[in-house]
Amino acid sequence: MPQFLDTSADDFEMGFAALLGAKREDSPDVDAIVADIIADVRARGDAAVLELTAKFDHLELAADQLAFSRDEIDAAIAEVGEADRAALELAAERIWSYHKRQMPSDESWTDSAGATLGWRWTAVSAAGLYVPGGLATYPSSVLMNAIPAKVAGVQRLAITVPTPNGKINPLVLLAARIAGVDEIYRIGGAQAIAALAYGTKSIVPVDKITGPGNAFVAAAKRRVFGKVGIDMIAGPSEILVIADKDNNPDWIALDLLSQAEHDETAQSILITDDAEFGRAVAAAVEKQLETLERSAIAGPSWRDYGAVITVTDMDQAAALSNRIAPEHLELCVADPEALSLKTVHAGAIFLGQYTPEAIGDYVGGPNHVLPTARSARFSSGLSVLDFLKRTTLSHMTPAALRAIGPAAETLAISESLQAHGLSVRARLDALND
Amino acid sequence: MPQFLDTSADDFEMGFAALLGAKREDSPDVDAIVADIIADVRARGDAAVLELTAKFDHLELAADQLAFSRDEIDAAIAEVGEADRAALELAAERIWSYHKRQMPSDESWTDSAGATLGWRWTAVSAAGLYVPGGLATYPSSVLMNAIPAKVAGVQRLAITVPTPNGKINPLVLLAARIAGVDEIYRIGGAQAIAALAYGTKSIVPVDKITGPGNAFVAAAKRRVFGKVGIDMIAGPSEILVIADKDNNPDWIALDLLSQAEHDETAQSILITDDAEFGRAVAAAVEKQLETLERSAIAGPSWRDYGAVITVTDMDQAAALSNRIAPEHLELCVADPEALSLKTVHAGAIFLGQYTPEAIGDYVGGPNHVLPTARSARFSSGLSVLDFLKRTTLSHMTPAALRAIGPAAETLAISESLQAHGLSVRARLDALND
Known part of the structure; x- marks a missing residue:
């Protein structure tokens, strides 16, 4: 049974706080193992990567087999059926169109002091994308990570994907081909992250690493952060549906089950202003669970972390939503636009009853890599901006320096940074001569 | 003596690689201590914060004295002289004007399938700004951190600043007042970061923490990351000057000394196409060091990490600059705009000989919190975007769902996510009835 909460009950606040605070992360502490793997790859390069791949993926490779060849990719994607190919192409096209609009503009202006100021956006030179192997290998995630990088203008995009016993999902290779990925390596785990961050003889290092992975991958990303940029460390998936009767x-x-089926620690919550409707949805979930292929995953998720919350009105729903700060938020109400203006902490909002969250996972256009674990309070989904960086620009004329230089000198002296002050003063004196 | 390198020398690549790889970080491993402090603050709240403040800052406080009162702030800033006040106000005004232009726009459009897509930016609700105490307390950093937050629309902005023996720099309080900071707490160290992230009875938790600090503060920020957002973990400062004769x-x-005087591990590098000019600059540095107030800091920095590199032309200078990816880059050449188009990996660029880097530290307008340690390859300086998050929006009509829903269903099935597929199929079937 999921939790049933009602905001008009006396013990609501306690129950809701417990729901918010529920510890859903299930990441074993693998940091020491990961530290050793990274040190090994840094020290021995390809040799370490090959040994670890043999050990963990049961795959013996030579260094020149780390990357898939063009022929291997061609052969694999030839197996993909027409419907799957067309669906991936439609998804790619829509994701590309959406993300193209995210490209920010450079700016430059001259202010009243005569200073020319501005900034310029440029792409990260090389990015690496981690793709999980095994069951949870999602071609849609390849598109969602690779396309923003390519839209940003990343020149070199490498994928690592473990291929246990040599097996690869051809749809992953097709998605990479469609997205314009430049290199694909058949490696995984912390060793793949280390190879991307520090490079080996066969793998040139990248500047930024994105993509989901298991506890080893997450720990490795945390460790190489600083040496390279990383995206977020994603937790279990979540959905909040706000629905009227x-x-x-x-x-x-x-919709609730489409998150629950991801992971036993996923969380699905319904907020409604109609208690009877809430019970009807809970009954429908139980019914679906009887036949759902992944009910062994979705069932525990719904029972352990699911909730149905009854509120008195939709303003209350919005306030609770902002405390939850959900990764995915569906607004199935009469005026979803109006409600969306009040639900300000959410990774992605799906408006109206014809926008199931699954649309956003594949073909909507927005990214499906989104902030989890209440981090939508302070962070955003993956975007083109994750593969760009901004350089600020300042250009003083002699007149501009005369206008604002003395204030800089004053502040430098107040901070006891004499050379800072002198670097301004020397120029001002020359201008005054 | 700084290093003298010449790209035409046989051993240049070795020397340059050593320069790039020089280990300048000097952060003791304080992680275990910090973990204990955070756990203590989480467990005991105010009581822990007060005890740790008594221990580390030699300051006995009651819980209701943690925050500066309005009267205390008024009294302190009344001590500030007119020149300092005017300089801070000019700086604030220019920083505000620059950052206001960084506000991104919301977008919404309807595509050919009939789907309405877009995104909306909203501010982080509450942010905390760490301000170091003691010698390195820089009022300019208060402005540089607080103003972007306020421009973004952060409703509640709290500062923590340790006041060893009760001493506070009145300019810090004035900068906070000018920037519109809402709360100022006289605490510091890992206990301040813990209090901001987890809250205590007297301190409401925030969603995002920014600002520089010592090794304890940096380790605490790393630890609370995820619970709250953080800005970068900054390393020692750096400048690269590219100058012709x-x-x-x-x-x-x-200009080189204005970074060197920050820290013994700061790094100042000159690249020039004229070896003689390079030697003249090095001689001028030595001469300045004879009288510079902070020569005990700037001298070791310049001798241990400084470098003068001679190149054959400015294209070579740009290529080396991109490998260094400097925090600050001065272009003192005939056509700095043209060269700036080639130096793509840099935190901030200062164009022309009348733009000393110190202008950017105080009054230029762009932010002085910038990526260090080569991270300008993948990250940017602090900006309004650090205090905003983006929610993506999707709204399907029945027609739009009919157009793109089947592709989503196909991909869901290919990924073995049945409930995803069914959530789309149920709606499509209803529409087809």
Whole structure:
């Protein structure tokens, strides 16, 4: 049974706080192992990567087999059926169109002091994308990570994907081909992150690493952060659905289950202003669970972390939503636009009953890599900006320096930074001669 | 003696690689101590913060004295002289004007499938700014951290600043007042970071923490990352000056020293196409060091980490600059705009000989919190964006769902995520009835 909460009950605040605070992370402490793996790859390069791949992925490779060849990729993607290919291409096209609009502009202006100021955006030179192997290998994630990098203008985009026993999902290779990925390496785990960050003889290092992974990958990303940039460390998936009674309970139940089926620690929450509708959705979830392929995952997720919360009105729903700061937020209400203006802490909002969250996972256009674990309070989903950096620009004329230089000198002296002050003063004196 | 390198020498690549790889970080491993402090503050709240403040800052406080009162702030800033106040106000005004232009726009559009897509930027609700105490207390850093937050629309901005033996720099309080800071707490160290991240009875937790600090503060920020957002972990300061012979060697020497005087592990590098000019600058540095107030800091920095590199032309200078990816880059050449288009990996660029880097530290307008340790390859200086997050928006009509829903269903099935597929299929079937 999921939790049933009602804001008009006396013990609501206690129950809601417990829901917010529920410890869902299940990451074993693998930091010491990961530190050793990274040190080994730094010290021995390819040799270490090859040994670790043989050990963990049961795959014996030579250094010149680390990367998939063009022929290997061609052969694998030839296996993909037409429907899958067309679906991936539609998804790629829509993701590309959405992300193209995220490209920020450079600015330059001259102010009243005569100073020319501005900034310029440039792309990270090389990025690495980690793709999990095994069951959780999602071609859609390849598109979601690779396309923003390519839109940003990243010149060199490398993928690492473990291929246990040599097996690879051809859709992953096709997604990489469609997205314009330049290199694909058949390695995984902390050793792949170390190779991307520090480089080996066969793998040129990158500047930024993104993409999901298991506890080893997450720990390795934390460790190489600083040497390279990383995206977020994602936690279990979450959905919050805010729905009034004018919805089909079956649809809402499926939306809740589409997060629950990801992971036993995923969290699905319904907020409604109609208690009876809430019970109808909970009943529909139970019914679906009877036949759902992944009910062994979705069931525990729903029972352990799911919740149905009854509120008195939608303003209350918005306030609770902001405390939850959900990764995914569906607004199945009469005026979803109006409500969306109040739900300000959310990774992605899906408006109206014809926008199931699954649309956003694949073909909507926005990114599906989104902030989890309440981090939507302070962070955003993956975007083109993650593969760009901004350089600020300042250009003083002699007149501009005369206008604002003395204030800089004053502040430098107040901070006891004499050389700072002198570097301004020397120029001012020359101008005054 | 700084290093003298020449790109035409046989051993240049070895020397340059050594320069790039020089280990300048001097952060003791304080992680275990910091973990204990954070756990203590989480467990005991105010009581722990007060005890740690008594221990580390030699300051006995009651819980209701943690925050500066309005009267205390008024009294302190009344001591500030008119020149300092005017300089701070000019700096604040220019920083505000620059950062206001960084506000990104919300977007919304309807595409050919009939899907309405877009995104919306909203501010982080509450931010905390760490301000170091003691010698390195820089009012300019208060402005540089607080103003972007306020421009972004952060509703609640709290500062923590340790006041050893009760001493506070009145300019810090004035900078906070000018920038619109809402709360100022007289605490520091890892206990301040813990209090901001987790909250105590007297200190409401924030969502994002920025600002520089010592090794304890840096380790605490790393530890609370995820619970709250943080800005970068800054390393020692750096400057790269690219200058031709048509420059005054004294000016360039002072620019190099204005980074060197920050820290013994700061790094100042000159690249020039004229070896003789390079030697003249090095001589000017030595001469300035004879009288510089902070020569005990700037001298070791210059001798241990400084370098003068001679190149054959400015294209070579740009290529080396991109490998260094400097925090600060001065372009003192005939056509700095043209060269700036080639120096793409840099935190901030200062163009022309009348733009000493010190202008950017105080009154230029751009932020002085910038990526160090080669991280300008993948990250940017502090900006309004650090205090905003973006929520993506999708709204499907029935027609839009009919157009793109089947592709989502296909991809969901290929990824074995049945509930994802069913959540789309249930709606499509209803529309087709």
